[in-house]
Structure formats: structure tokens, C-alpha cells
Amino acid sequence: MSSTTLESTPPPRRGCLACNRPLRHTFVDLGMSPLCESYVPAEKLDAMEPFYPLHVFVCDGCFLVQLQEFVSPEHIFTEYAYFSSYADSWVEHMRRYAEAISDRLSLGKKSFVVEVASNDGYLLQHFVRLGIPVLGIEPAANVAKVAIEKGIPTLVKFFGEATARGVLEQSGPADLICGANVLAQVPDPNDFVRGLKTLLGPGGVVTIEFPHLMRLMAENQFDTIYHEHFSYFSFLSAEYIFAAQGLTLFDVEELPTHGGSLRVYARHAEDTARPMTERARALRQREVDAGLLKLETYAGFGEQVKETKRKLLQFLIDARRAGKTVVGYGAPGKGNTLLNYCGIRTDFLDFTVDRSPYKQGKFLPGTHIPIFAPDRIREVRPDYVLILPWNFQEEIVKQMAEVRSWGGKFVVPIPAVKVLD
Numbered sequence: 001m002s003s004t005t006l007e008s009t010p011p012p013r014r015g016c017l018a019c020n021r022p023l024r025h026t027f028v029d030l031g032m033s034p035l036c037e038s039y040v041p042a043e044k045l046d047a048m049e050p051f052y053p054l055h056v057f058v059c060d061g062c063f064l065v066q067l068q069e070f071v072s073p074e075h076i077f078t079e080y081a082y083f084s085s086y087a088d089s090w091v092e093h094m095r096r097y098a099e100a101i102s103d104r105l106s107l108g109k110k111s112f113v114v115e116v117a118s119n120d121g122y123l124l125q126h127f128v129r130l131g132i133p134v135l136g137i138e139p140a141a142n143v144a145k146v147a148i149e150k151g152i153p154t155l156v157k158f159f160g161e162a163t164a165r166g167v168l169e170q171s172g173p174a175d176l177i178c179g180a181n182v183l184a185q186v187p188d189p190n191d192f193v194r195g196l197k198t199l200l201g202p203g204g205v206v207t208i209e210f211p212h213l214m215r216l217m218a219e220n221q222f223d224t225i226y227h228e229h230f231s232y233f234s235f236l237s238a239e240y241i242f243a244a245q246g247l248t249l250f251d252v253e254e255l256p257t258h259g260g261s262l263r264v265y266a267r268h269a270e271d272t273a274r275p276m277t278e279r280a281r282a283l284r285q286r287e288v289d290a291g292l293l294k295l296e297t298y299a300g301f302g303e304q305v306k307e308t309k310r311k312l313l314q315f316l317i318d319a320r321r322a323g324k325t326v327v328g329y330g331a332p333g334k335g336n337t338l339l340n341y342c343g344i345r346t347d348f349l350d351f352t353v354d355r356s357p358y359k360q361g362k363f364l365p366g367t368h369i370p371i372f373a374p375d376r377i378r379e380v381r382p383d384y385v386l387i388l389p390w391n392f393q394e395e396i397v398k399q400m401a402e403v404r405s406w407g408g409k410f411v412v413p414i415p416a417v418k419v420l421d
């Protein structure tokens with residue numbers, strides 16, 4: 001019967017987010033995982049929890065590493081728990097950026113700066129202080145509200161071609177459009193970059209920050225893969241997407257944030273006043289030399305990830321068998337990917353702590369590890385503190401220095417499990 005044949009046919013996979021070729025090659029398969037920002041309140045602990053595949057592919061046409069979209073961004077981002085201002089080093093990172101770029105582009109009272117995914121205004125507040133007109137665009141209403149209360153004009157919307165046209169009509173073209181940790185999160189990067197092209201004034205500059213795929217691969221950062229991140233960019237795959245919409249990447253900075261990020265600088269393709277910088281050329285070449293334009297370079301990553309899991313579990317099993325107490329520090333998205341993939345629950349980690357009051361009193365998605373305020377660690381005096389946001393390890397070790405006074409030790413899980421000296 002023809003209907004039976006139809007039903008037994010697996011659903012067709014969607015094509016590459018960037019170039020629409022069929023996706024045929026696995027980069028890494030982390031199994032099924034809950035949405036990493038959906039912290040569970042106590043009254044919902046017994047309810048069903050949706051899990052979705054974390055299966056990452058690499059495109060054999062444009063080499064974009066990407067997740068299939070299983071969850072709509074509306075579902076993920078309308079009530080988002082991540083408030084950027086809770087991480088001190090991140091706020092400081094963005095203050096330095098605001099000052100440097102205002103200088104470089106000679107921004108002033110007549111300029112117009114737009115930030116896409118402006119979160120709680122952690123960046124735009126610095127431009128406001130410099131007297132530069134700004135507009136934030138932020139889809140999560142609860143987060144945008146915090147920015148508006150701080151006096152930062154914020155539009156509660158997703159960014160793309162349509163939103164860009166609206167802003168252009170209302171406020172005119174932008175001299176600077178910036179975005180940090182947003183490009184990876186858009187389900188249609190072509191529409192997003194088209195929006196940048198539309199809103200950017202002549203001679204204007206776009207800067208976009210994203211975690212660097214080359215670092216993710218070299219340093220085993222598989223825990224930065226989650227449903228909220230659809231794409232994992234190299235300079236080369238970003239260049240491909242920008243070029244397709246008439247934007248040229250002409251400069252790049254390598255940043256230490258999020259385990260190693262790139263900040264790419266784009267301009268209109270026809271704006272030849274800004275030639276490609278030497279450092280952009282050099283990074284591009286390093287990616288080519290690292291094999292990022294060859295499929296086989298991506299093929300070994302899955303095994304590397306499995307070995308990282310085995311080593312972390314080995315450490316935890318040994319510690320618990322020896323009667324040691326182990327707790328977590330932090331409740332970041334990356335922690336949830338790590339803990340769910342490795343199957344680490346309260347059998348290994350008694351609890352975790354987080355500075356964000358939004359997360360305290362709730363439970364980690366999937367693993368249901370309870371989240372307390374950081375003081376809990378001082379009360380319990382554990383033997384090991386596993387730092388889940390390992391990208392903030394220096395800051396955390398400093399904040400929690402007291403742990404060492406009772407002989408406690410800090411542990412990081414990535415790139416491989418390690419007890420810090």
C-alpha cells in the first residue's frame with residue numbers, strides 16, 4: 001500500500017542553513033538533550049520534560065557546522081534566563097569594545113549604533129555614557145524590560161530583513177551594527193545577514209562576535225553545542241554567508257571570551273576604503289592550513305568527545321568511591337549539555353550554585369541537580385568544586401578562593417578533566 005510506503009520513509013532532512021545543500025555528514029552526535037536554558041522549578045520536577053536531538057552536521061558545500069532546527073526560536077528566546085550583566089568579566093570585555101570602536105569609527109552625537117540581541121543593555125549602556133544614540137533589538141521580553149528600565153531604547157523583536165527595514169524607516173541607517181553571540185543563534189543566518197546589509201549605512205561597519213569553531217574543535221568544547229546554537233562558525237564559513245549578501249569581512253580579532261571567539265568586521269562589498277587587514281588574511285590562511293575546507297578534518301571530532309566523557313566520568317567515579325564530596329559551580333547552558341551527555345546527576349554532583357537569582361531554587365534541566373546561591377559551598381565545604389562555566393574559571397577561582405582554606409580543590413571538565421593547582 002502506498003500510504004505504508006510513505007509512512008516508513010524517514011522525514012527528509014532540511015538542507016544546509018547557509019547554502020541549502022543536503023546535510024550528509026555528522027560532526028558530532030550528543031544524543032537527546034533538554035533545552036539547556038529551561039531550568040525546572042520544584043513544582044514541575046515530576047512533569048514530563050521534552051528532549052531533542054543534539055546531532056550536529058557539517059555541510060560538504062560551505063563547511064558550515066550546524067544543528068537541525070527542532071525547536072522554534074520563539075519557544076527558546078521569549079523568556080530567556082541569561083542576563084549578560086551577571087558575568088563581571090563579560091561586562092568589562094564589552095566596555096573596552098565600546099570605547100575602542102567609538103574611537104576607531106569616530107562615533108559621536110550624530111552617529112547611530114544598533115545592537116542586535118542587546119540583552120539587558122550590558123553593551124549599549126557604554127555607548128549611552130559616551131553620548132552616542134543607540135537602539136537595542138532583543139527578542140526576550142523579560143530581558144529587554146531590564147534594558148528599557150536602565151534607559152536604553154530597546155525594540156522587542158527578532159532581527160532579520162523585515163525588522164531591519166522597519167528600523168531603517170523609523171531611525172535611518174546605522175553607522176555601527178554590533179552583535180555578540182547572536183549569529184550562531186539565528187535559524188536563518190541568510191535573512192539575518194541580509195538585515196545587516198539593509199540597515200547598514202554607506203561607510204558603516206558591522207561587528208559580529210561568535211565562538212570560533214577552530215577553537216571548539218582544538219579544545220574539545222563540545223559543551224558549547226546546544227539547541228539555542230544552530231551554527232558554529234569559522235572565519236571561512238562566516239565569510240561565505242556575509243559575501244552572499246554583499247558584505248565583505250575585512251578585519252577580525254581573536255578574543256578569549258567563550259573559550260575563544262572571533263569578532264569579525266564587515267563592510268559593504270562596494271566600500272573599498274577599508275581593505276582586508278593583514279591579521280584577517282593571516283587568520284583565514286590558518287584556517288585553510290588547519291584543514292577547515294576538508295571534510296576529513298571534521299570527521300575525528302566525535303571520538304575526541306567520547307574520550308572526554310570517559311575521562312570526566314572516570315574522575316567522578318574515583319572521587320565518589322574515595323568518599324569525596326563533589327559539587328558544581330555555575331548553571332550555564334554549556335553545563336547542561338555536558339551533564340546530560342555524560343549522564344551526571346546528583347549521584348555525582350550533590351548540587352550546583354549560581355550567582356543569578358533567576359536560577360537559584362530551580363533545578364538543572366534533565367539532570368535535576370538543584371541550584372543554590374554560592375554561599376552554599378561555604379556551608380558544605382566540599383572536596384571538589386567542578387566549574388561548569390570553565391571559560392570564567394579565573395574569575396570563579398578568585399571569587400571562591402575560600403574553597404582552598406578547607407583543602408577543597410577546583411576542577412574543570414574541558415578540554416579534559418583537570419584538578420587546578
Ligand SMILES: [Zn+2]
Binds near residue numbers: 018
Ligand atoms: Zn552549506
